[in-house]
Amino acid sequence: MDIKEQYTGSILVIGDEILSGRTQDTNSNHIAKKMTEIGINISDIRVIPDNKEIIIESINELRKKTDYLFTTGGIGPTHDDITAESVAFAFGVEININQEAFDILKDYYDGIGSTFNEARQRMARIPAGATLIDNPISKAPGFKLENVFVFAGIPKIMIAMLENSIKYLEKGKIVHSKSIKVNAVEGDIAKTLRLLDSEESELKIGSYPFFNSDQDFGVNVVLKSVNKEKLEKSVDKFKTFLNENSMSYSN
C-alpha cells in the first residue's frame, strides 16, 4: 500500500570520508526526520565518492526521480570540493563567481582579518540561476537550483542550511504514527502484524526488533497512516491482541 498525497525526496551524501568509514554520516538522518515531519517521503539515500562523473550522473538520476534532491558535502574551498561545478554540469548551466556570494564572503573574511584568497573565492562559484541559501556559521552559502538543494557537509552548517530551505518546500499530507514497544520477540507478533497490514489499505506497519541484552529485547512496532481515525482503530486492535496473549507493552 502507498500513502498518497505525499511529496518525495532523495538525499545524496557526497564524500570519500563516509565511504571509507572515517566519518559517520548523520546528515541524512537529520534531513530524513525533518522531511517526515512535513510530509515529504525520502525514498533514496545514496553515498557516493568525490568523483565528478558519478556526482553528475547521480544528481541527474535523483532530481528526475523525486520531487526534491538534497545533497550534502563538497562545497568547501579545497580540490576535492566539486559539488557546485557538478551541479552546474548536470543542469547544463554555467558556473561563475556569484556577486552576492562573493560580497558575503569578502565582508566575512575582511571582518575577521583573513585573506579572501583564491581558494576561498572558489566558494563564491555558484551555478547560474541558483538561489543562495544562507550559512549563518561560516558564511559560504549553499544554494538551490530548481528542485536540487546543495548543502555543506559539516553537520552544524548543514542543519542551518536545511532550516533556511524549508520555506521552499511543498508540504505533503502528514503521516500520523504510533509506536508501541512490545516485550516479545518478532516471531510471536508477526502473524498479527501481517493480518493488520492486509486489513487496512491506508496503514503501514513497521516492525523493528531491538536486542540490548538477553534480558532486554523486544520489538518496536510502528503503525502509520495519513488517516488518524483509522490509525487509532488499528492501534486498538493490536493492543487487544497483545492483551489477549498476555504480552506486555509500553507506548
Added chain:
Amino acid sequence: MDIKEQYTGSILVIGDEILSGRTQDTNSNHIAKKMTEIGINISDIRVIPDNKEIIIESINELRKKTDYLFTTGGIGPTHDDITAESVAFAFGVEININQEAFDILKDYYDGIGSTFNEARQRMARIPAGATLIDNPISKAPGFKLENVFVFAGIPKIMIAMLENSIKYLEKGKIVHSKSIKVNAVEGDIAKTLRLLDSEESELKIGSYPFFNSDQDFGVNVVLKSVNKEKLEKSVDKFKTFLNENSMSYSN
C-alpha cells in the same frame, strides 16, 4: 588518481525506518571501516525502502558493479522482511526452507521453550545455493550467495555476521593513511593540498573541516597511499609547509 589492486564493495541498507529518519543507520559505517582495513574500497552505499522490486533492482545493479555487495536488514520473521526472497529473485534461484537453518532455529526455540511457529520458520527460507552465515546472538542465520552477503539489520547481530564473513573475502592492498589535525581554516591550506595532490599520483588527499565552536575549528587532513614511503614523503612536505607558515597542527 586511483589506488590500484583494491577490491570494491557496495552496501545496501534495506529499511523504511532509516528513510523515515526513525533509525540512524550505523551498520554501513561499521562495514565501511572494516572493509577499508582489509583493502576493500566501498564505492556505493544506498538506503532503499522495504519494496521487493526496488530491492531486486538494486541488488542486481550493485552485485555486478562491485566485487562484493553487503545488504543489511529485512531478514526477520515479519511481513516486511523480504530481503531473502528478493535475493533469490535477483539471482533467479528458488527459495525454500533450508534444512540446516531450520535445524538451527528449531534447536534454539526448543531450547528456550518458545514455539517454532510459522513466522519463525520463514527465517529458515534461504535461496538455493547460498552458504549460511552464523548468527551467534539470535540464531537466525544470514547468508552469502556468490558475491552477495545478506546480514541482519540489528547492529549487534550485523557485526557478528560481518566478522563471520571476513574469511570469504579477498583482501586488497592495504591503504596506508596519515591524519593531521591542522588549526587553520581550509582556505589557508587548499592551494598546498592541491599541489601535493597533483605532484604524487599514488597519493589521495582528503580535507575534512570541523567546526565545534568559534574557538575550536580546523581541518583534518588525511593523506592516503598504498605506497608507504611516498606517503611519508608527502606528509613531510605538508608539515614543512605548515611550519613555514606558522600553522599549528597535531597528529
